[in-house]
Amino acid sequence: MKIKPECATCIIRQIVDISIEVTDDEIEQFRLVKGCMPVINEEYHNNAVPAWMGTVIHRHFKKISNCEDPYKRLKETANDTAQNYIEDVENKIKNSDNELDRLKKCVLATIAGNSIDFGPFSISEDIVPMIEHTLNSELKIDCSKELLEDLKSAKKVLYICDNAGEIVFDILLIKMIKKYVNDINDIVVAVKGKPILNDATMEDAENLKINEFAKVITTGSDIIGIILEECSEEFLKEFEQADLIIAKGMGNFESLTEYNLNHKKLYYILKAKCDPVAEFIGVDLKDSVLLSNKQLQKNLANIDKN
Amino acid sequence: MKIKPECATCIIRQIVDISIEVTDDEIEQFRLVKGCMPVINEEYHNNAVPAWMGTVIHRHFKKISNCEDPYKRLKETANDTAQNYIEDVENKIKNSDNELDRLKKCVLATIAGNSIDFGPFSISEDIVPMIEHTLNSELKIDCSKELLEDLKSAKKVLYICDNAGEIVFDILLIKMIKKYVNDINDIVVAVKGKPILNDATMEDAENLKINEFAKVITTGSDIIGIILEECSEEFLKEFEQADLIIAKGMGNFESLTEYNLNHKKLYYILKAKCDPVAEFIGVDLKDSVLLSNKQLQKNLANIDKN
Structure with missing residues (x-):
C-alpha cells in the first residue's frame, strides 16, 4: 500500500520522539530532526510505501545519530x-x-x-x-x-x-x-x-x-x-x-x-x-x-x- | 519563547490538516505538504520562535496553494x-x-x-x-x-x-x-x-x-x-x-x-x-x-x- 499525505506527520513525530530518546541535549535533538528533514522530503511522495519510506529515514537517523539501536x-x-x-x-x-x-x-x-x-x-x-x-x-x-x-x-x-x-x-x-x-x-x-x-x-x-x-x-x-x-x-x-x-x-x-x-x-x-x-x-x-x-x-x- | 524539538511535529500536522482542508485531490495534497517541507527545514532551529516560524510557513502555504484564507x-x-x-x-x-x-x-x-x-x-x-x-x-x-x-x-x-x-x-x-x-x-x-x-x-x-x-x-x-x-x-x-x-x-x-x-x-x-x-x-x-x-x-x- 502507498502512503497518504498525513504520513508526513507520523514520520516526523517518530524522528522527534527518538531524538529525545537518544539524547538529552536539545541542540543535538534539533540537529537530528533537522538532519532527517531533507531525507523525509526526498522519500515523501504519493507513490511511496510507508514501511519503505520509514526504513530509509530510520536508517538515516541511525547514521547521523551514530546509534545502532535507538529504540x-x-x-x-x-x-x-x-x-x-x-x-x-x-x-x-x-x-x-x-x-x-x-x-x-x-x-x-x-x-x-x-x-x-x-x-x-x-x-x-x-x-x-x-x-x-x-x-x-x-x-x-x-x-x-x-x-x-x-x-x-x-x-x-x-x-x-x-x-x-x-x-x-x-x-x-x-x-x-x-x-x-x-x-x-x-x-x-x-x-x-x-x-x-x-x-x-x-x-x-x-x-x-x-x-x-x-x-x-x-x-x-x-x-x-x-x-x-x-x-x-x-x-x-x-x-x-x-x-x-x-x-x-x-x-x-x-x-x-x-x-x-x-x-x-x-x-x-x-x-x-x-x-x-x-x-x-x-x-x-x-x-x-x-x-x-x-x-x-x-x-x-x-x-x-x- | 523559543521552539522545542517537538514543534516540528505540530507544524507539519498543521500543514497536512490544511492541505486536506483546501483540496480533495490527494496528489495536490502531497504537492502542498512537500512544498512546505523545505521552508519548515529552513525555519526550524533552536532559536526560532514558534509563532514566527508558523507565520513564515503558513504564509508560504497560502502562496503555493493560491488560497488567501485556507481556514x-x-x-x-x-x-x-x-x-x-x-x-x-x-x-x-x-x-x-x-x-x-x-x-x-x-x-x-x-x-x-x-x-x-x-x-x-x-x-x-x-x-x-x-x-x-x-x-x-x-x-x-x-x-x-x-x-x-x-x-x-x-x-x-x-x-x-x-x-x-x-x-x-x-x-x-x-x-x-x-x-x-x-x-x-x-x-x-x-x-x-x-x-x-x-x-x-x-x-x-x-x-x-x-x-x-x-x-x-x-x-x-x-x-x-x-x-x-x-x-x-x-x-x-x-x-x-x-x-x-x-x-x-x-x-x-x-x-x-x-x-x-x-x-x-x-x-x-x-x-x-x-x-x-x-x-x-x-x-x-x-x-x-x-x-x-x-x-x-x-x-x-x-x-x-x-
Whole structure:
C-alpha cells in the first residue's frame, strides 16, 4: 500500500520522539530532526510505501545519530510490559471451548501485543489499556476458519514477527501452530537482521528462547516490513518453501501488499493503528484484523468496482 | 519563547490538516505538504520562535496553494460553535458573587473560547468537551486580583485577540473592561490585518459588531502573534499608548515574550495547549492561565536561579 499525505506527520513525530530518546541535549535533538528533514522530503511522495519510506529515514537517523539501536531501552520496556501480561493471557486461552476458539484467542493475544508500538503511537502513549481492550474485543475481519483449515494441511509455516514486546505474545500462537506441523524446523520464525525502529531482533528471540519450539531466522536486513530484494538467501528460501505465511503488524502488511503474492497462502494479523492502514483494509482505527491474502484481494476488487 | 524539538511535529500536522482542508485531490495534497517541507527545514532551529516560524510557513502555504484564507470554513464553524455556547456562559457570569468573581469567570470564558484552535489541535479533535471542562475549572495561574486593580486605574486598554470562535467569548471580557474606562475609544481591540491560521480578522469582528462597544483595529499584518517590526503605525501607536494590555492565546504569548516589555502592564490569558508552552510557563498541559508580565518575570528569574 502507498502512503497518504498525513504520513508526513507520523514520520516526523517518530524522528522527534527518538531524538529525545537518544539524547538529552536539545541542540543535538534539533540537529537530528533537522538532519532527517531533507531525507523525509526526498522519500515523501504519493507513490511511496510507508514501511519503505520509514526504513530509509530510520536508517538515516541511525547514521547521523551514530546509534545502532535507538529504540533499545524502549524495546526492553516493551518486552517487560508484555511479560507482565503473559500469564493472564495464557489463562484466558486455556479456557477456550474448542480449537477454533483457541486459535482466535491466540490471534487476539498477538494483536494485543501489536499495541506495543512506537511507530504509529507516541512513546508517551499509555498502551496498557489498549492491550486489555484488545484482549476483550472481537476480530473485525475474521478469517480464522480459513486459517484453521490451512493450518491443518500446512507442511511448513513462516511466521514473520513485528515488534519487540509483541513477540512475547506471538509465542502463544507459534506454540499452537507448532502442533500442526511435524518438526521444529517446519515452523520458521523470522525477526529483523539488524535493529530498526522497535522491531524484534535475534536478541529478543534468544532472550525469549523461541528456538526451543521453532526455527528462528532473520530477514537478513534492517527493513521495516519486508523488501524481498533486500532479504537474505536464507529468508527468501523459507519464504519460497513455506506453504503458509503469517505476517504480523502494519509494516509487514504495508510492504508485502506491494508484491503479487496471490499464489501464496498468506495471512495478515494486525491492529489498524493509523487511518491510512484502516482505510486501505476497510476497517476503523484500532480494529483488530486477521485477514487472508485471498480475502484482501476480494475486498480490493470490490472497492475498485464501486 | 523559543521552539522545542517537538514543534516540528505540530507544524507539519498543521500543514497536512490544511492541505486536506483546501483540496480533495490527494496528489495536490502531497504537492502542498512537500512544498512546505523545505521552508519548515529552513525555519526550524533552536532559536526560532514558534509563532514566527508558523507565520513564515503558513504564509508560504497560502502562496503555493493560491488560497488567501485556507481556514475560512473552519473559522466560520468555530464562530458558530462559540455562538451555541455564549448564552449559557453569559448566564454563568451573571450569577457571580462579586466583581473579582465576575472577572475570573469572564477570563475563564475567554479561555474556554481559546480551546477552539486548529493550530495546536488537529481539525478532527472534538473541542466541545474542552470548552465545557474549561468553564468549570479554575485558573492554574491566577493574577486576577492584580488585573482588577490595574483595570481600576486604567486609562486605555489594548485587547489583542487570538482566534475566530474565541473572539465570540472575548466579547464578554471586553464588555466588562469597558465599564472601567471612560470612552469607547479607550478600549481598543486588535485583530489580524490579513488571514493567517484560524486567527480572527476584521471580518469576524464586524460580523460580531464589536465596534459597538470598542474601537477595533488590526495589527496591520498576517502575523501569528505579534512581530512589532511588522505591525502598522496605527497598531504601534495603540500599543505604545495603552497603559494596560491583554494578550490572548499562545501565539501572542510566544511572540511578545521575545521583547523586553517589563515596563508594561501586560497580561497573558491562555490555555496551555502544548507541552513547550506549558513547560515554559510552568503549568500542566491544558491548564488555564491568567498571567501578568510581572509574575512571569518573577517565575523565569526563579527558574534561572534553580
